[in-house]
Amino acid sequence: MVRNCVVHEGKLCGVQELASRVGKFNCDYWHAWQQKNSLLQGKYVWKAPPNGKVKVNVDVAIRDQFAVIAALIRDSNGVVKGSKFEKIEAVQPLEGEVAAAKLGIDFAMQMRFWDIILEGDSAIVIKAI
Missing domain, CATH: 3.30.420.10 (Ribonuclease H-like superfamily/Ribonuclease H)
Known part of the structure; x- marks a missing residue:
């Protein structure tokens, strides 16, 4: 994140901006994980084998x-x-x-x-x- 500011924008990021970016990244990651979990829930249900098996x-x-x-x-x-x-x-x-x-x-x-x-x-x- 800081590297991208320096390399691509030619400027240093302040502590506040860095903290904001980290917070947003963390929030985005958490939401993506929640979506993945909700997609996986309910997809697989164990089904019993027939009698005798x-x-x-x-x-x-x-x-x-x-x-x-x-x-x-x-x-x-x-x-x-x-x-x-x-x-x-x-x-x-x-x-x-x-x-x-x-x-x-x-x-x-x-x-x-x-x-x-x-x-x-x-x-x-x-x-x-």
Whole structure:
């Protein structure tokens, strides 16, 4: 902000002007975040699987040094039948989604659930399976 005043306008900004710009930037950022949150709310509603099936939801959370993959199994009543997570080495998002899907499928088999619906963030991974 101050750099732009100096470089593009050829003048120094005063403290008052700088404070005003920071306040406006903060306000704009907050409003943009609120809009994003309101757009996301209500978009996704979990739907129960049909009777006799379970739904296996999988996800990955990626950090700089590691990633965490997770699976959650629920029945047709929405009752949690099991959950599992693992910390793994840092990976690319698609690799993480694949690892999470594998974890979910393996976990469902360990729990003796054979008729499953796999659900995750990556349509590419889910369709490939």
